[in-house]
Amino acid sequence: MEKSSGLVRRLARQAPALCLLLLIAACAKDYPQTTLQPRGDFARMVDDLFRTTVVWATIVFVLVEGVLLWAIFKFRGRADDPEPRQVHGNTTLEVVWTVIPAFILVAIAVPTVKTIFKTSDYATGPGVVQIEVIGHQWWWEFRYPELGVVTGNEMHIPVGKTVNLRMTTADVLHSFWVPQFAGKRDVFPGRYNPLWFKAEVTGIFSGQCAEFCGVQHARMGFKLISETQEEFDAWVARERIGSPLVNAGTVPADTTTPADSAGRAAKLAADSLEQAGRALFSGAGCIGCHAMVGTPLASATSLKGPNLSHVGSRQTLVAGLMPNTEENLRKWLANPDSVKQGTLMVLPKKLTDAEIATLVAYLRSHR
Amino acid sequence: MDAHSHAQGGDHAHPTPGLYFKVALVLFVLTALEVLAYEVGHGRMGADLQRIVEPVVVMLLLVLSAAKFALVAMFYMHLKQDPKVLTNLFIWPLLLAATVIAAMIVIFSYWRVVGAK
Amino acid sequence: MATSVVDHAPASHHEPHTGIWSWITTVDHKRIGILYGVTAFIFFLLGGIEALIMRIQLMKPDNTFVSPELFNSLFTMHGTTMIFLGVMPLSAMFFNYFIPLQIGARDVAFPRLNAFSYWVFLLGGLFINFSFLINAAPNAGWFGYANLTSNQYSPGLNTDFWVLGLQILGVASMAAAINFFVTIVNMRAPGMKMLRMPMFVWMSFITQILLLLAFPVITIALVFLMMDRHFATHFFLPEGGGDPILWQHLFWIFGHPEVYILILPSFGIVSEILPVFSRKPLFGYTAMVFSGAFIAFLGFGVWSHHMFSTGMGPFADAFFSLSTMLIAVPTGVKIFNWIGTMWGGSLQLKTPMLFAIGMVAQFIVGGLSGVMHSVPPADLQQTDTYFIVAHFHYVLFGGAIFGLTAGAYYWFPKMFGRMLDDKMGKLHFWMMFLGFNITFFPMHFLGLNGMPRRVYTYPGDLNFEFWNQVQTWGSLLLGVSFLVFIYNMWKASRRPADAPADPWRGATLEWLIPSPPQEFNFADVPPVHSATPAWDLRRAGGGTLPEPQRVSGAGIHMPRPSYWPAVTAVGVLVTIGSILFTHAFSQWYFITLTGAAILIYGIYRWAYEPAF
Amino acid sequence: MSDAAAHAIEHPTTTGIDSRKVAIWTLIGSECLLFASLISTYLVYKGKSLVGPLPHTESQCMLHGKMQACEPIFSIPLVTFGTAVLLFSSFFVVLALYGAQKGNRKMLITWLSATVVCGLFFIGMQVYEFSHFYHEGLGYTTNLFASTFYTLTGFHGSHVTVGVIWLATLLVMAIRGKLPAGKSLNLEIAALYWHFVDVVWIVIFPVVYLMR
Numbered sequence A: 001m002e003k004s005s006g007l008v009r010r011l012a013r014q015a016p017a018l019c020l021l022l023l024i025a026a027c028a029k030d031y032p033q034t035t036l037q038p039r040g041d042f043a044r045m046v047d048d049l050f051r052t053t054v055v056w057a058t059i060v061f062v063l064v065e066g067v068l069l070w071a072i073f074k075f076r077g078r079a080d081d082p083e084p085r086q087v088h089g090n091t092t093l094e095v096v097w098t099v100i101p102a103f104i105l106v107a108i109a110v111p112t113v114k115t116i117f118k119t120s121d122y123a124t125g126p127g128v129v130q131i132e133v134i135g136h137q138w139w140w141e142f143r144y145p146e147l148g149v150v151t152g153n154e155m156h157i158p159v160g161k162t163v164n165l166r167m168t169t170a171d172v173l174h175s176f177w178v179p180q181f182a183g184k185r186d187v188f189p190g191r192y193n194p195l196w197f198k199a200e201v202t203g204i205f206s207g208q209c210a211e212f213c214g215v216q217h218a219r220m221g222f223k224l225i226s227e228t229q230e231e232f233d234a235w236v237a238r239e240r241i242g243s244p245l246v247n248a249g250t251v252p253a254d255t256t257t258p259a260d261s262a263g264r265a266a267k268l269a270a271d272s273l274e275q276a277g278r279a280l281f282s283g284a285g286c287i288g289c290h291a292m293v294g295t296p297l298a299s300a301t302s303l304k305g306p307n308l309s310h311v312g313s314r315q316t317l318v319a320g321l322m323p324n325t326e327e328n329l330r331k332w333l334a335n336p337d338s339v340k341q342g343t344l345m346v347l348p349k350k351l352t353d354a355e356i357a358t359l360v361a362y363l364r365s366h367r
Numbered sequence B: 001m002d003a004h005s006h007a008q009g010g011d012h013a014h015p016t017p018g019l020y021f022k023v024a025l026v027l028f029v030l031t032a033l034e035v036l037a038y039e040v041g042h043g044r045m046g047a048d049l050q051r052i053v054e055p056v057v058v059m060l061l062l063v064l065s066a067a068k069f070a071l072v073a074m075f076y077m078h079l080k081q082d083p084k085v086l087t088n089l090f091i092w093p094l095l096l097a098a099t100v101i102a103a104m105i106v107i108f109s110y111w112r113v114v115g116a117k
Numbered sequence C: 001m002a003t004s005v006v007d008h009a010p011a012s013h014h015e016p017h018t019g020i021w022s023w024i025t026t027v028d029h030k031r032i033g034i035l036y037g038v039t040a041f042i043f044f045l046l047g048g049i050e051a052l053i054m055r056i057q058l059m060k061p062d063n064t065f066v067s068p069e070l071f072n073s074l075f076t077m078h079g080t081t082m083i084f085l086g087v088m089p090l091s092a093m094f095f096n097y098f099i100p101l102q103i104g105a106r107d108v109a110f111p112r113l114n115a116f117s118y119w120v121f122l123l124g125g126l127f128i129n130f131s132f133l134i135n136a137a138p139n140a141g142w143f144g145y146a147n148l149t150s151n152q153y154s155p156g157l158n159t160d161f162w163v164l165g166l167q168i169l170g171v172a173s174m175a176a177a178i179n180f181f182v183t184i185v186n187m188r189a190p191g192m193k194m195l196r197m198p199m200f201v202w203m204s205f206i207t208q209i210l211l212l213l214a215f216p217v218i219t220i221a222l223v224f225l226m227m228d229r230h231f232a233t234h235f236f237l238p239e240g241g242g243d244p245i246l247w248q249h250l251f252w253i254f255g256h257p258e259v260y261i262l263i264l265p266s267f268g269i270v271s272e273i274l275p276v277f278s279r280k281p282l283f284g285y286t287a288m289v290f291s292g293a294f295i296a297f298l299g300f301g302v303w304s305h306h307m308f309s310t311g312m313g314p315f316a317d318a319f320f321s322l323s324t325m326l327i328a329v330p331t332g333v334k335i336f337n338w339i340g341t342m343w344g345g346s347l348q349l350k351t352p353m354l355f356a357i358g359m360v361a362q363f364i365v366g367g368l369s370g371v372m373h374s375v376p377p378a379d380l381q382q383t384d385t386y387f388i389v390a391h392f393h394y395v396l397f398g399g400a401i402f403g404l405t406a407g408a409y410y411w412f413p414k415m416f417g418r419m420l421d422d423k424m425g426k427l428h429f430w431m432m433f434l435g436f437n438i439t440f441f442p443m444h445f446l447g448l449n450g451m452p453r454r455v456y457t458y459p460g461d462l463n464f465e466f467w468n469q470v471q472t473w474g475s476l477l478l479g480v481s482f483l484v485f486i487y488n489m490w491k492a493s494r495r496p497a498d499a500p501a502d503p504w505r506g507a508t509l510e511w512l513i514p515s516p517p518q519e520f521n522f523a524d525v526p527p528v529h530s531a532t533p534a535w536d537l538r539r540a541g542g543g544t545l546p547e548p549q550r551v552s553g554a555g556i557h558m559p560r561p562s563y564w565p566a567v568t569a570v571g572v573l574v575t576i577g578s579i580l581f582t583h584a585f586s587q588w589y590f591i592t593l594t595g596a597a598i599l600i601y602g603i604y605r606w607a608y609e610p611a612f
Numbered sequence D: 001m002s003d004a005a006a007h008a009i010e011h012p013t014t015t016g017i018d019s020r021k022v023a024i025w026t027l028i029g030s031e032c033l034l035f036a037s038l039i040s041t042y043l044v045y046k047g048k049s050l051v052g053p054l055p056h057t058e059s060q061c062m063l064h065g066k067m068q069a070c071e072p073i074f075s076i077p078l079v080t081f082g083t084a085v086l087l088f089s090s091f092f093v094v095l096a097l098y099g100a101q102k103g104n105r106k107m108l109i110t111w112l113s114a115t116v117v118c119g120l121f122f123i124g125m126q127v128y129e130f131s132h133f134y135h136e137g138l139g140y141t142t143n144l145f146a147s148t149f150y151t152l153t154g155f156h157g158s159h160v161t162v163g164v165i166w167l168a169t170l171l172v173m174a175i176r177g178k179l180p181a182g183k184s185l186n187l188e189i190a191a192l193y194w195h196f197v198d199v200v201w202i203v204i205f206p207v208v209y210l211m212r
């Protein structure tokens, strides 16, 4: 036993733990929603901690399973073998194997508690981007109260800046999760929960609701778009046009927005597609659930569906379900329930092909 | 029921009606004290007394009710002379129950504060 | 109420042991055990089939094999069934059959209460599964988080079936728990001190304590939920100032002890099997007892580790994290003592032993991933992903089911007087071992790579397909392994009884009596001087034990059969089930009153009926 | 339930205590957690009601179809009286048990009747209290306080009711002479349950009624 356990220990110490980590890292490469390739500070802290636990778990696993296997092969007996020595216990040994795990746990517990305190509560300080997250059955709403932006299913953040999320829900529990940036945090009705992170790179990342929230919990994804400060500012400027927050006067209209905005609005008002689309948007009942630039309810902030003012610019449609293409939008408007069974977008009446075509063109023109 | 196992069940030193009566009196007095604590704590007997009693009223009530609890359990439920097993059957769940209540209060007090932000 | 015994002729009034009626009225703990076993195994297969359907749906992205609604019902009913109708009653089968045998008792303390537990369990299980037939199967997950379970977000009877079904099952569990607890406290053979009880009895004892202390909490939580759904209260609803998180606390105060309720019997079984097939006493008996008790004790102080992502704040997170980690210590003690038992032994690798070793090997994996969850920041990434699904199947299937299967092979000869085929048993083991690991190990990868749990499908571009397919094939292998098991039992049932009283050189009292045991178990209860009384006798006999003879039971008083427990159980079903109708028609309470009347009548008849 | 009793004839129990007595204590231990859940809920929801009436303070509440100021709802004298009655019933049942064990049938019947009467009185007090609250505008679903309060005290009340039925059954047996000294355990068990119901009230009374 002496010899073998020495060997096992040496083996255990390095090789398998490293192998496992390598294996996991290799596996991670092709998974766009992986937790194993952190791209934000929060997720990185979590990942470091996780790797610590993996190493310890691997060591314990290899040692204990190793000894178990060893015992199976070493002590196989036959039915007619003499009775083995009747050992009832060994106090020293028992104390040792009580104490060693305790030490291992302390080694895990210390960084754990440190990280717990680092990852709780809101992020504060200058330059922090404030975002409100509101879960809905089955889509996400994002509001930037200081910037005057209200959008759905697509969160834009500037790279290298800490974003501070203040999260709640309009209906049942959901859980906000972008694996490469931070862990999950559940949202509760009538209550706010904090989360923050800082993106290290630019790119498009995928996130998903992680608390079971009803029929379409599986289809409650969203995109996180990390971009440079300039891109982000440009996006904000665009989104402010027709934003419910700006319209409602919650946020003062910003005079420093790009010069074209006023002109654009004027041009839009005259456009014939815009005229037809807007009329249909009211006539077909969309307006009951969606805010849309230029429509009477553009300032409503507690509607059932996502703000559609700039839906043409989004990467995906319907909570990450499909790419934002003309075809997909047409499919969606033709019969939402067949695309996403159980969705709460229930059209007052079935749209005709012509109506759909108009709405599609209208919506897609709003970028 | 046969007498045999009953005798083992702790027939020895059974308290008498006299003792039961004394316990009842004490229980009565403690209940009166509880109500008194409540009244005094909320200003029924003047502001001066209230100032002294109010901060400790919860403490007082807890102590008084624990005392009543113990009296009933020990004398009326015979835990004092019955085998220890029975006491254990009661005391451990009771402690767990008290801990759960305390933990819930602590957890919720934090939950309310943070959730409002 | 007690009635004098002398006016009944001993054993003469007992019905013959055949026919449905004899099963309905039986109060024999062994027959009730078999009833539990058969019923629970059927429910287990049902839960397994539900799992297989889910696996087929998840085989490829954007699959449409089942609808989203059905999928949600499937995982809800799969979890609920496996836990409340599979593992718990399978454990109850062993409690019923073997606690009295192992402590040298003629029956449990309250034989009719025992029958009552079974009937309530059966009716509760049928009740909750009946929902499938009217297309209203529960669909809010096995922990039914509020406020998704409110009327507003879960209209229909689905959640009602779940709430009321669990309530009914809770009655069965509580009655059984009191019964077994008292049996162990009060019915032991002369000389069997607490610290001489077989480890299975010890772990069962601790399980009963957990049941007794955990179930009242879920009972209350379910009452609140029922009130919210049927009587317009707002216990969990923010509209009226309530808070959905309260449900989570109450559920997990119950839920975490519940997972130890599921695993401890299995720990006990493995602790019986390893010594017998190592031919060496259990290593560190006392440490095994106390570690079990410590696990149970700690089990009440860790519940919020299921809620790290709710944002309870750093202090609560840290507290529950540390308390959770601490459980690894006593559990480690158990693992090491099991290995210590095997160490230096003479291992007989028969089927029960294989399953027991498999249980130890796999439980370690599940335990270690459990410790990974206990690190709150890391758990923020893991929670509600397949990493968790991997964890709990390693402990529940790799731990509980492997342990229970080990017990089934170990005790089958005692229960039915027939040996199970060892070759087929080994085939079963290897198929199950492989199938299990192929199904559940890749879930670790999927979870860490971002696959959430409880999704009826996933998009193709997340690349979850490969491992999901592997898992599905694994689960099919797992399914087939159970067919081998069923075939093995069927074959055995076709053979004449061939099992000796003690096929394995067992250490405990049940091996001293014929297989299957006679109705009264022990004509004379042997004295007990250690934790391994059968080995003591064997040694005293120079290494062999004489085959025990069947004896006449004349003069032994056994409890008489009764149907009042079953009637009372119907009363429970109707009383609780009546709540289903509150929205359907205004006179619903007549059903409740009818149920209550049956219940009360049943109790009175039961109480005044002579027991012997 | 005579199963265990009869068993004891062949088989004295391990602890020497009758199994039924162990069972009732086990049940009592378990019930501690039942009431702990109810009490925790009451306490964590304390002060979270959105509308009145409230237990100790004035509040806005809907009464007679309009919002108006409501008085604090608790009437301490009434419950104090109920509390005292319940405490005395515990005293009476212990005397009844004493009588039963000594084979003193008269004592048994007298005090057991007194216990049942006290129990009924307590239930009556609660029914009165509830209906009074109801008329003051506190329905079961009016606010969180109402729901938690009625559920907690209602659970206790239903335990009292079961206890009364149980004790009344024993009283009938005693009157018919079917509760001799040898069967006093039947009463002892019911009495233990009854005392437990009493101690639960000993907790509820200050926690619910006397703490603001």
Ligand code: HEA
Residues within 6 Å of the ligand: A060, A064, A100, A101, A102, A104, A105, C143, C259, C260, C262, C263, C305, C306, C307, C308, C324, C325, C327, C328, C329, C331, C332, C333, C335, C363, C364, C365, C366, C367, C368, C369, C370, C371, C372, C373, C374, C375, C379, C382, C383, C384, C388, C391, C392, C395, C396, C399, C400
């Ligand atoms: C049989 C059931 C069972 C058992 C025994 C366990 C055992 C443990 N569980 Fe598990 N658990 C579940 C069933 C079980 N669990 C279920 C069903 C869920 C999910 C519920 C749901 O969401 O649906 C769950 C979820 C769950 C979570 C919540 C995850 C989440 O949702 O975010 C956590 C978090 O801490 C956890 C932790 C643990 C720990 C630390 C143990 C420990 O007891 C494990 C201890 C064992 C070992 C550690 C291995 C042996 C020890 C050694 C070899 C010694 C040396 C070891 C070290 C030094 C580390 N479990």
Ligand code: HEA
Residues within 6 Å of the ligand: C044, C045, C047, C048, C049, C051, C052, C054, C055, C075, C076, C078, C079, C080, C082, C083, C086, C087, C141, C142, C143, C389, C393, C396, C397, C400, C401, C439, C452, C453, C454, C455, C456, C475, C478, C479, C480, C482, C483, C486
């Ligand atoms: C003891 C508990 C237990 C057991 C044994 C199992 C066993 C299995 N579980 Fe389960 N599982 C849970 C408890 C358990 N599970 C719980 C609590 C959940 C969480 C639920 C929730 O989220 O609410 C869950 C969730 C869960 C999920 C996640 C669902 C989701 O989140 O979307 C999956 C997915 O693969 C799964 C798969 C399986 C499989 C393949 C098996 C297999 O091991 C099953 C093997 C058995 C069989 C295959 C049966 C064999 C039968 C036959 C072959 C038919 C023979 C028929 C006749 C003779 C008539 N389980």
Ligand code: CUA
Residues within 6 Å of the ligand: A135, A136, A137, A138, A173, A174, A175, A209, A210, A211, A212, A213, A214, A216, A217, A218, A220
């Ligand atoms: Cu929202 Cu799941």
Ligand SMILES: [Cu+2]
Residues within 6 Å of the ligand: C255, C256, C259, C302, C303, C305, C306
């Ligand atoms: Cu847990």
